[in-house]
Amino acid sequence: MIARISACFLLGVLTVAAQQAPLKNEVQGVFPDAKALYVDLHEHPELSSHEERTATLLAGKLRALGYEVTEHVGGTGIVAILKNGPGPTVMLRTELDALPVLEQTGLPFASKVVSKDEAGHDVPVMHACGHDLHMSALFGTAEIMSTSKNTWHGTLMLVGQPAEETISGAKKMLADGLFTHFPKPDVAVALHDTNENPAGEVGYVPGIFNTSADSIKVTLYGRGGHGSRPDVTIDPVLMAASIVVRLQSIVAREIKPGNVAVVTVGYIHAGMKNNIIPDDAEMGLTLRSRDPKIRARLVAAVERIVKAEAEASGAEKMPLIEHPEETAAVYNDPVLAEHLRPVLEAALGKENVVKNEATMGSEDFAAYVNAGVTSFYFQIGASDPEKLAAAKAEGKLPPGPHSSKFAPVLDPSLNAGITAEVAVLRSLLQGTPADIAKFTEHKGQ
Numbered sequence: 001m002i003a004r005i006s007a008c009f010l011l012g013v014l015t016v017a018a019q020q021a022p023l024k025n026e027v028q029g030v031f032p033d034a035k036a037l038y039v040d041l042h043e044h045p046e047l048s049s050h051e052e053r054t055a056t057l058l059a060g061k062l063r064a065l066g067y068e069v070t071e072h073v074g075g076t077g078i079v080a081i082l083k084n085g086p087g088p089t090v091m092l093r094t095e096l097d098a099l100p101v102l103e104q105t106g107l108p109f110a111s112k113v114v115s116k117d118e119a120g121h122d123v124p125v126m127h128a129c130g131h132d133l134h135m136s137a138l139f140g141t142a143e144i145m146s147t148s149k150n151t152w153h154g155t156l157m158l159v160g161q162p163a164e165e166t167i168s169g170a171k172k173m174l175a176d177g178l179f180t181h182f183p184k185p186d187v188a189v190a191l192h193d194t195n196e197n198p199a200g201e202v203g204y205v206p207g208i209f210n211t212s213a214d215s216i217k218v219t220l221y222g223r224g225g226h227g228s229r230p231d232v233t234i235d236p237v238l239m240a241a242s243i244v245v246r247l248q249s250i251v252a253r254e255i256k257p258g259n260v261a262v263v264t265v266g267y268i269h270a271g272m273k274n275n276i277i278p279d280d281a282e283m284g285l286t287l288r289s290r291d292p293k294i295r296a297r298l299v300a301a302v303e304r305i306v307k308a309e310a311e312a313s314g315a316e317k318m319p320l321i322e323h324p325e326e327t328a329a330v331y332n333d334p335v336l337a338e339h340l341r342p343v344l345e346a347a348l349g350k351e352n353v354v355k356n357e358a359t360m361g362s363e364d365f366a367a368y369v370n371a372g373v374t375s376f377y378f379q380i381g382a383s384d385p386e387k388l389a390a391a392k393a394e395g396k397l398p399p400g401p402h403s404s405k406f407a408p409v410l411d412p413s414l415n416a417g418i419t420a421e422v423a424v425l426r427s428l429l430q431g432t433p434a435d436i437a438k439f440t441e442h443k444g445q
Contacts, residue, residue: 042132075169077160077172079159133193136417140417187376194356194379204354210359221316222278222281259294262287265285288362306321328367343423347419
């Protein structure tokens, strides 16, 4: 059985190798349209769960290519299906949302968008994570796949997912029937750009790709008063400061050194004037880990410390601890990853495919893996090679995702993204679901 499966994938590798030159021409053919979409999306970013224009634009372009498109899945999500006879079902996902970041790239098409966030505040918006690049790559890939049905068979499922930045969109789409109203894929594929690889290079990670993420919101209740009389107040700012210091003892004092664990306090909001002690304070935390047991210990430790510091401060009301966002770590089936490595090498050149280390970022693509779908999530380099080399020589990195100055080198990043996606999809859509079933023995975390 294994020999037959290996032969099937070897055939896929040889097929891709034989098509390398034609694929290059195909990518060059769709690149202008994909680049134009990139510029449009970059100029018109939208915040998580508000990607109305983005979703409508992408849905319309996929529908024009012959895909059967369903909109408003899990909010603003879209699903595009292209059937091409019997065979596996393979899903390719992209994200739709942008970030509340003021763009400082200097690009001629830089975003000038200002939108309301969930709290009603006016915030600048930018595609600071490269989702515009991801969407443009998916569109270019979709065009090639729709015009080359003789190179694959089965069902191609394209997913435009909202709200990845709030790690909530995947769960919303699943809850809205993504894998029940539509075919459940045998494999799910996605890419993400990175500033840690040069533009045009692809990185893959077998096994655990990144970390889990837990967002914790803490509201501390004190007793406000005049800044000159702190003795008659219960100061929530001091309470918050004590909690911040104590939280940093979790890693290395409670979690064994060497284990992956991060506790970060991203914000403290309290008060409005220097001589007024406020009634309350709000803190926002992110917790990162790879081991589910460590993850549980982190959450429990945060809750224990927050409550204990509030009690030590004499708080008359215990803190409110909320857990609004969470996701597990993305897990790439290592057998599948190693089978697809030569496919990528054949399409992009062996020198442009590298094995990367797992990242400390997080991504709700894990929800699809935990729903029982085998994953291949890989990276596409986005940095100027010379600038990257110079930065690394100084122990630094160029601006990357979530930076106001992050701007992928579009060619060859977009070119390589389309090439890699088409090569991977064609390889997976060569055999049967039974062939891919070999790679379902490693599931989730």
